[in-house]
Amino acid sequence: DAKTTQPNSMESNEEEPVHLPCNHSTISGTDYIHWYRQLPSQGPEYVIHGLTSNVNNRMASLAIAEDRKSSTLILHRATLRDAAVYYCILTRAAGNKLTFGGGTRVLVKP
């Protein structure tokens, strides 16, 4: 499985945007880029995914570099409820095993 690299932690102020980077230099052409987050004492939850084009949904935006070797998850206005560990994961189209790394712990300050 192709690996991803994320910063261990990031801090943000409430109602400000948060940009979470992810490097995946060994990504293959069929790998989808997924983001999940895990709030304290809960199981992970799906945030967003993409293949080549930037994606937006009600939770976040995903910006994918043109060469697909990196991506950025954007939380447009962080709230205290967004404090969680965010995982960037690559998955093959044919199967849906998730390989979690260490993720980025996001702290949102009021």
Add this chain to the structure above:
Amino acid sequence: DAGVTQSPTHLIKTRGQQVTLRCSPKSGHDTVSWYQQALGQGPQFIFQYYEEEERQRGNFPDRFSGHQFPNYSSELNVNALLLGDSALYLCASSLRDRVRNEQFFGPGTRLTVL
């Protein structure tokens, strides 16, 4: 829709014992995956079941086994428990969809091995 449910919530066992954890997938889902999450780490994939068969397996010993029933629910069995098996066990359900690949996770079962 109740989402993914797991039972029990917490469990305490002693070394050498056997344990069975249960998972009911989200309505309409046909695939169940199990993950182990040690404290402070990301979840690690154990195995995945689809059509009552194990389809993928992670790097776990055969002390870890599973089953999927015709109603898509699943069990995870761990034999000969070790102290290192103490962890949060997460179940995730999904559809065999090549595009979305979105998994829905349950709240987990916290297993403590003494």
